[in-house]
Amino acid sequence: MTSIAPxxxxxxxxxxxxxxxxxxxIIPFVTSTTGLRQASQIIISVLAVLGVxxxxxxxxxxxxxxxxxxxxxxxxxxxxxxxxxxxxxxxxPLGAATAALSGALVGLPALRIKGIHLALVTLGLAIVFQPxxxxxPKFTGGVSGKNIKAEFVAPSWWPSDxxxxxxxxxxxxxxVIVGLAMWATWNLVNSRFGRSMxxxxxxxxxxxxxxxxxxxxxxQTFAVSAGLAGLCGALQIVLVPFVSQEIYTPQQSLVxxxxxxxxxxxxxxxxxxxxxxxxxxxxxxxAAAGADGLGPIGEFFDLLDQPAFVFGVGLxxxxxxxxxxxxxxxxxxxxxx
Amino acid sequence: xxxxxxxxxxxIFNGLSLGAIxxxxxxxxxxxxxxTTLINFATGxxxxxxxxxxxxxxxxxxxxxxxxxxIAMALSAGLGVLIERTxxxxxxxxxxxxxxxxxxxxxxxxxxxxxxxxxxxxxxLSNPFGQFPSWVPSVGGDxxxxxxxxxxxxxxxxxxxxxxxxxxxxxxxxNRTKAGLAFRAVSSNVESAxxxxxxxxxxxxxxxxxxxAFGTLGAVLVAPQLGGVNPNMMAxxxxxALAGAALGGLDSLGGAVLGGILxxxxxxxxxxxxxxxxxxxxxxxxxxxxxxxxxxxxxxxxRPSGLFGTRRVERV
Numbered sequence: 159m160t161s162i163a164p165x166x167x168x169x170x171x172x173x174x175x176x177x178x179x180x181x182x183x184i185i186p187f188v189t190s191t192t193g194l195r196q197a198s199q200i201i202i203s204v205l206a207v208l209g210v211x212x213x214x215x216x217x218x219x220x221x222x223x224x225x226x227x228x229x230x231x232x233x234x235x236x237x238x239x240x241x242x243x244x245x246x247x248x249x250x251p252l253g254a255a256t257a258a259l260s261g262a263l264v265g266l267p268a269l270r271i272k273g274i275h276l277a278l279v280t281l282g283l284a285i286v287f288q289p290x291x292x293x294x295p296k297f298t299g300g301v302s303g304k305n306i307k308a309e310f311v312a313p314s315w316w317p318s319d320x321x322x323x324x325x326x327x328x329x330x331x332x333x334v335i336v337g338l339a340m341w342a343t344w345n346l347v348n349s350r351f352g353r354s355m356x357x358x359x360x361x362x363x364x365x366x367x368x369x370x371x372x373x374x375x376x377x378q379t380f381a382v383s384a385g386l387a388g389l390c391g392a393l394q395i396v397l398v399p400f401v402s403q404e405i406y407t408p409q410q411s412l413v414x415x416x417x418x419x420x421x422x423x424x425x426x427x428x429x430x431x432x433x434x435x436x437x438x439x440x441x442x443x444x445a446a447a448g449a450d451g452l453g454p455i456g457e458f459f460d461l462l463d464q465p466a467f468v469f470g471v472g473l474x475x476x477x478x479x480x481x482x483x484x485x486x487x488x489x490x491x492x493x494x495x
Numbered sequence: 496x497x498x499x500x501x502x503x504x505x506x507i508f509n510g511l512s513l514g515a516i517x518x519x520x521x522x523x524x525x526x527x528x529x530x531t532t533l534i535n536f537a538t539g540x541x542x543x544x545x546x547x548x549x550x551x552x553x554x555x556x557x558x559x560x561x562x563x564x565x566i567a568m569a570l571s572a573g574l575g576v577l578i579e580r581t582x583x584x585x586x587x588x589x590x591x592x593x594x595x596x597x598x599x600x601x602x603x604x605x606x607x608x609x610x611x612x613x614x615x616x617x618x619x620l621s622n623p624f625g626q627f628p629s630w631v632p633s634v635g636g637d638x639x640x641x642x643x644x645x646x647x648x649x650x651x652x653x654x655x656x657x658x659x660x661x662x663x664x665x666x667x668x669x670n671r672t673k674a675g676l677a678f679r680a681v682s683s684n685v686e687s688a689x690x691x692x693x694x695x696x697x698x699x700x701x702x703x704x705x706x707x708a709f710g711t712l713g714a715v716l717v718a719p720q721l722g723g724v725n726p727n728m729m730a731x732x733x734x735x736a737l738a739g740a741a742l743g744g745l746d747s748l749g750g751a752v753l754g755g756i757l758x759x760x761x762x763x764x765x766x767x768x769x770x771x772x773x774x775x776x777x778x779x780x781x782x783x784x785x786x787x788x789x790x791x792x793x794x795x796x797x798r799p800s801g802l803f804g805t806r807r808v809e810r811v
Contacts, residue, residue, distance in 0.1 A: 271796065274532075274533070274595065279795060285733070289731075416599065467607030469603055470599075473596055473600035474601070477586075
């Protein structure tokens, strides 16, 4: 990291990181296997949000369809471990790579289609994905989904093989992978490629004049972005060995996009902040929904149990209050191209 | 494989009536896009809410169906005005991202609220055009008449007539009223319109109102084809409508209707008929959705202005 590095740790940032690490270290001691699994699921969802962030925040291409790449990653990884009998540690990167490849394919139209039109195409993709995946039961289990028979278990050197020990292993595995992915993304966006990516976002014509290959920059951006989401999908089935088209709804894709925007586009920590905000708001909503005996107000609190509602409201409120996202980094004017 | 042409008119009729519905919803998209160059992603959800209003008024309160539809369209129009005034007007219209986020937020909120109130199960809504009314000679009470040896449903006829009347009224409003003139001025050039004294905000609200009313009309007409109303009913319809709007040109009102009808025809003839003839029923539904998606892709890739839209000059 040189002195001109565009993003550096502030004191607040270091404090946040330390706090987060302490929190992550405490969680396994205070919760059950279920709680640990839910914590892991929240942690891996950072990857999908980071994926949107790479495409939209750094690449300037709106993607409302990242749930699709999570789905591709999950379905592909499931097929590799179950259908082909590959070991997990090979299947997970392969699953992410498959998602990256599908992302590059989706990126092809993004070479010509920009701004709100690209939003339209990716939303279309998100809507088509569910009925499409029902048609390929070999990979997706069709309408009702399928169990992945191969389970992700701790290796032999792990001290214990109780359910809790396995859950802890999976939890740590997810943290390590997410940490590595964030570190890699950090390096990527601050590398030569990252600079060309941002140049394309801010003004593609001038980027091309300065020698950036627009086609490869856009395709690679989309591939990296989809690969991150695919990795999230792969880790999903590490945690719960079950795939089903049911969870890859357009709403889920929109929620991921919303989380990325709420956290703040164009910054790595924004993705983490977005997920934290989503989790806190979701938990508060759940608690409020549990409050009984409030009459019609209680009815309203029931709505807070619906994540989509909470994110919808959050999205609108935050657009009003923090147009630049929680991370507060100045969003470039031409994000939509 | 035998090419069975006897059933072709069936598919054409079906495609034309579905297409008319797509055209109606596409019109709702274009009415807002034309004035603001903004795609309202909540169009489908607003329309769904309108259909549920009809459900409440007609099925639960027992109001006359057509009266319920008019009330629901008026209420949706009011909601459209409210949304425009409170949620989109504070933002700079030249910056897309915030307003896109607002409509996405609305998408999520309306869907969740409807899901909370009415659950996600399909609820039957009466078909305004179930069977020919009894005063029609010789076919009163029938559901269809035979044309070219195929069944032409009363429902299809009803949809065409309804859409024709709605379009006629829209034309009257846009071409013969002051508000319509203001709307055309704003959609042609916001700055100039403002300079000659048009209240742009109010005019955009007017656009939202008509758009929401049209969306509600489309949702009510499509409900019988989907078996009823449910909070997720408009997701796939929105794709077809977007395809129709893109095909016709996102800023052309006539193009939206024609594009929607073309998408319906493509879906029915090219996909469903060929699907039945070549593959059997199996792959129909997914081929239809994929076809709509491919239409969007091809149009945006090779002719972003659509068939009738204005071409945009790229500024650097």
